Every structure is written in C-alpha cells, then in structure tokens.
Amino acid sequence: MADASDRLEPLFVAALGGDAVTVDSDGVDGLGIERPTVRVTPDSVEQIADALRVAVEHDAVVVPTGSGSALALGNLPRGDVLLLSTAKLNETVDYEPRDLTAIVQAGRTLAAVQEETGAEGQMLALDPPNGASATVGGLVATNASGPLRQAYGSTRDVCLGATVVLSDGSVVKCGGRVVKNVAGYDTTRLYVGSMGTLGIVVDAAFRIHPVPETTAVVVGVGDDWAEAAGLARRVVGAPVEPRFVELLDIGDARWGIEVAGGLSPAVLVGFGGSEAQVTHQTNVTREALTSGGAVDVWVDRDDADWRARFADAVHSATERGDAVVKVGGVMADVLPAMQAISDLVGARDMDVQWLSHYTSGVVYAILSSPSAASIADVLGRLRRETTKLRATAVVVSAPVEVRRLVDVWGAPTAPLELMRQLKRKLDPTATLNRGRFVRGLDA
Numbered sequence: 001m002a003d004a005s006d007r008l009e010p011l012f013v014a015a016l017g018g019d020a021v022t023v024d025s026d027g028v029d030g031l032g033i034e035r036p037t038v039r040v041t042p043d044s045v046e047q048i049a050d051a052l053r054v055a056v057e058h059d060a061v062v063v064p065t066g067s068g069s070a071l072a073l074g075n076l077p078r079g080d081v082l083l084l085s086t087a088k089l090n091e092t093v094d095y096e097p098r099d100l101t102a103i104v105q106a107g108r109t110l111a112a113v114q115e116e117t118g119a120e121g122q123m124l125a126l127d128p129p130n131g132a133s134a135t136v137g138g139l140v141a142t143n144a145s146g147p148l149r150q151a152y153g154s155t156r157d158v159c160l161g162a163t164v165v166l167s168d169g170s171v172v173k174c175g176g177r178v179v180k181n182v183a184g185y186d187t188t189r190l191y192v193g194s195m196g197t198l199g200i201v202v203d204a205a206f207r208i209h210p211v212p213e214t215t216a217v218v219v220g221v222g223d224d225w226a227e228a229a230g231l232a233r234r235v236v237g238a239p240v241e242p243r244f245v246e247l248l249d250i251g252d253a254r255w256g257i258e259v260a261g262g263l264s265p266a267v268l269v270g271f272g273g274s275e276a277q278v279t280h281q282t283n284v285t286r287e288a289l290t291s292g293g294a295v296d297v298w299v300d301r302d303d304a305d306w307r308a309r310f311a312d313a314v315h316s317a318t319e320r321g322d323a324v325v326k327v328g329g330v331m332a333d334v335l336p337a338m339q340a341i342s343d344l345v346g347a348r349d350m351d352v353q354w355l356s357h358y359t360s361g362v363v364y365a366i367l368s369s370p371s372a373a374s375i376a377d378v379l380g381r382l383r384r385e386t387t388k389l390r391a392t393a394v395v396v397s398a399p400v401e402v403r404r405l406v407d408v409w410g411a412p413t414a415p416l417e418l419m420r421q422l423k424r425k426l427d428p429t430a431t432l433n434r435g436r437f438v439r440g441l442d443a
Contacts, residue, residue: 004080005036008060012040012082015054016047024083030071031063031081032400039083045202048084049169052200052431055082056167061434064196066107066135070142072318072397074195075408078435078442084200086137093203097122100208101160106137106201117208125152125209127307129314129324129364129396140201143193147244147270147310150359156192158207164191164199167431175205190422195437198426212272215243215303216282220289221250221266221296228265229335232358234292235269236331240281243303244270246310247334247356254316254353255309267358270303313355314397317366323375323398325382327363329391334358340385341365344378364396372401379406412438 005023012021021040027033038060042048055062061079065071066086086107093103097120104113111132113124128134128144138144140162145154152158161175175188191198222228225247232245250257251264267289271281282299289297300306317324327337334356345352345367353366369375379395386393395408412419416438423430423441430442 003035004060005038008038008058008080008082011054011058012038012051015050016040016042020047028071028081028083029400030068032076032403033081037081037083039085041085041088043088045089045163045165045171048086048089048165048200048202049171051082051084052165052167053169056429056431059429060431062167062200062431063433063436064137064141064200066138067109067133069130069133069135069315070138073142073408074433074436075439076400076403076435077433086135086200086202089202090135092116095208097208100210101205102208103203103205104136105203106135106140108136110134110136110139118211121211122208123211124206125158126155127311129311131308131311131315133315136204137196137201140192140204141194141196145360147246147307147357149357150245151241151243151272152209156189159188159192159204160207161188161205162191162201163203164201166199167427167429171202172199195433197423197433197437197441199432212243212278213274214278214301215270215272216278217300217303217306218269218271218282218285218289219250219266219296219298219300220269220292220294221264222293223265223295224263225265225335225338227293228267229358231289231292231294232267234288235267235285236359238284238288240269240271240284242269242281242285242359243272244268245358246270246306247338247358248354252353254313268306270306272303310355313353313366314364317353318397320368321399323367323369323379323402324396325365325367325379326394326396327365327382327386327391328361328394329386329389330361331359333389333391334361334363336389337363337386337391338365340389341378341382344381344385348374348378350374350378361391372399372405375402376405383410407439409438412440416440 024037040051060082062082062084064084089105090107091105095102127146127148139155143155163173220231246268250266271278314324351368355364383393
C-alpha cells in the first residue's frame with residue numbers, strides 16, 4: 001500500500017513548486033506519525049492559500065507548524081497529514097515603538113521579536129512555557145502565556161488583530177493595530193486559542209510594553225504547601241502590585257537552586273518598575289512574608305533567571321518524555337488541586353515537579369513515569385477531582401503513547417455545539433488540524 005506522501009507530494013509540487021515541498025522520511029514524532037510525511041513551506045500568503053485549496057480538494061489534513069514546539073500539544077490528528085510550515089513567513093511587517101504596536105508574521109520567533117523590541121527598551125509581554133523558540137503563529141493558536149499573565153494577560157489580551165487564511169483559500173483580516181478598537185465583535189478572539197482549527201494565522205498585530213527599569217523576585221519558603229499558599233495569600237492582600245506570584249518546590253533539584261533539606265515549598269513574587277518602586281514593593285513583601293511565618297525570605301535582584309527556569313521547565317519535560325498536566329480554575333482551587341495530584345501520584349510511586357501561577361489559578365504538574373497506562377489512570381482520576389473544583393485538566397505535553405490512551409483536552413469548557421457551528425462555517429471540510437482539538441469538534 002502506497003504511503004500518503006506518494007499521493008500528496010506530486011500534487012503540492014505541481015501547485016507550489018519543488019522548492020516548497022519536502023518529505024519528512026521518518027514521520028513526525030510529536031504527532032505519532034511513523035511514515036513519510038509531506039511538508040510544505042510556502043513563502044507567501046498566496047502560496048498558503050494555494051496549498052489549502054489543494055488540501056481541501058484531495059482530503060489532506062493540514063497541521064500548521066512553526067518551530068514545532070507545540071506539536072506535542074493536542075490529540076493525534078486523523079487522516080493523511082500535510083505539515084504546513086510558516087517558517088518562511090518570518091519578518092516584522094511593521095513596528096512602531098512610539099505607538100507601542102507591532103505587526104509580525106506567523107513564522108517569526110518570540111526570541112526574534114524580543115530582540116527587536118528590546119533594542120527600543122520594549123517587549124512583547126509573553127513568556128510561555130515553550131520559551132523563545134515559539135513562533136508568533138503558535139502563540140496565537142495556543143493562547144500562550146506564562147508568569148507574566150498576572151500583569152499583562154495572555155496572548156488573547158495583547159493580540160490586537162490578525163490576518164488569517166481560511167481552508168478555502170480566502171484571506172480575512174480581523175481586529176487592527178490600535179490598542180482600542182471601535183465597538184463591535186472582536187473577531188480576533190475567535191482565532192486566538194483555536195489550535196489552528198479555524199484558519200491559519202499568517203500575521204498578527206500586538207500591543208507592545210516597555211521593559212521595566214529594574215526587576216526583582218522575593219522568595220519566601222514555607223514548611224509545607226498549605227503554609228506556602230498562605231504566604232501567597234498574604235502577598236495578594238498586601239499593598240503591592242506584583243508581576244507574578246508563583247508556587248513551587250525550590251528543593252526540587254530540577255530548579256537548579258541549592259537549598260538545605262528536602263521539600264521546600266516556596267512563593268516567588270516578581271516585581272518590575274523603577275528602582276524606587278521595586279525597592280519599596282520588595283520591602284513590603286519581605287515584611288509580609290516574614291510576619292506571616294516564612295522560614296526563610298530573600299530577594300533576588302533581576303527576575304530573568306527565574307522566568308527562564310519557568311519557561312524551560314515544560315520544554316525540558318517534553319524532551320525527557322514526561323507528561324505535563326495543566327490544571328486551570330480559580331486561585332482558591334490551586335492548593336486543593338495540588339493536593340489531589342499529590343495523593344494520586346503518591347499512591348503510584350510517581351515523581352512530580354510543581355509550578356503554579358498562583359494568581360492566575362493555574363497549576364502545572366510534570367509527571368514522570370515509565371508507564372503510559374499509569375499516567376492515563378492518574379489523569380482520569382484527576383479529572384474527576386478537578387470537576388468537583390470547577391477546574392479543568394489539560395495534558396499540554398505527553399508522549400504519543402499517553403495521548404493514544406486519553407483525550408488530552410477533557411470535556412469542552414465552551415458549548416460544543418457553538419464551537420461546531422464555527423468550525424463548519426470557517427472550515428466545513430475539517431481540513432485544519434482534524435482530530436487534534438476538542439473531541440467531537442469535527443463531527
């Protein structure tokens with residue numbers, strides 16, 4: 001039986017030219033594909049539109065990709081897969097430092113954007129788990145965020161507009177480059193976080209922020225998780241405005257911090273601003289943590305190392321083959337969620353690394369186990385617990401063996417029929433990322 005690549009390769013060579021088409025002979029690890037897979041790398045919006053028209057005509061399932069850092073996110077695709085790379089669309093279309101806005105093509109990396117805006121003392125205020133290797137298209141498709149979400153929001157909050165190619169090849173523009181749009185439907189938000197199932201983002205406009213004059217992190221260590229969470233609550237109630245409030249076990253060697261003893265649950269509070277502002281807020285926070293019973297408190301000047309550790313944790317877990325579960329709810333549910341996971345993994349002799357964006361109500365649990373079945377069992381039980389907490393549990397990265405056993409998204413948090421109606425309207429042939437997003441979406 002011929003591979004899908006034998007059928008698809010000549011079709012796309014004829015449409016785009018041989019320079020735009022290659023075959024990944026070993027398949028695609030992140031998608032569980034072990035046979036040759038066709039990859040197209042268009043160099044223009046017009047070529048992307050042409051590729052999508054051919055894919056629709058010949059029933060190829062298009063999986064958009066940039067750097068490939070998010071291929072381990074999502075269920076496994078269904079059908080004959082065509083990888084569509086935005087790597088050649090990697091320029092900044094327009095950047096106006098005075099207006100604090102930029103329009104960037106989908107294949108440009110976050111690292112490149114930060115370097116360009118950093119030369120002007122500015123930044124795109126996103127620090128996602130997959131770090132600087134993420135591309136603009138991936139940020140938009142996954143609504144990525146990290147610790148800085150506390151101060152600046154997620155991608156959905158800083159994305160002002162986008163240009164999108166639909167599966168029929170038509171090009172639509174939504175939003176704009178102004179920070180405040182006129183009244184009406186904000187159609188940009190349809191595409192942010194849609195996992196590329198509604199259209200392929202080819203460029204996006206962003207709100208840019210100034211880089212703080214100085215930053216600092218206050219670290220407060222508790223005797224246990226309950227105490228660390230109590231310290232975090234004290235910070236939230238204090239007269240300070242942190243950029244992030246994180247909970248983690250700094251005694252875990254994977255964080256690269258030398259501390260005495262074993263379990264060391266800690267709250268990390270990040271600040272940014274002028275020297276005077278940061279000094280005042282760190283002093284207030286130190287006092288709040290000390291009076292709250294922290295067993296150790298210190299201040300690290302500059303938050304760059306900590307934020308790099310946060311961003312690298314999930315990326316490193318993916319490379320190790322660990323499973324990363326993201327539990328999202330509300331701030332009050334963070335500690336119960338962590339306790340539920342601890343009870344589940346402790347009973348199965350599994351290892352877990354913690355990272356919690358406390359004020360965003362998000363917990364990352366990085367699970368290490370040689371058994372895909374054990375991870376799948378823990379996830380099933382965890383979802384029953386998180387349902388009680390009004391929270392969600394999503395597998396944001398896991399080996400293919402785990403993703404064959406579980407639905408990584410769980411029950412949809414938005415009305416499924418409404419999502420289906422949007423999908424049928426914008427991608428009626430289910431050409432884009434078929435099977436990768438919420439189960440039942442392509443029905």
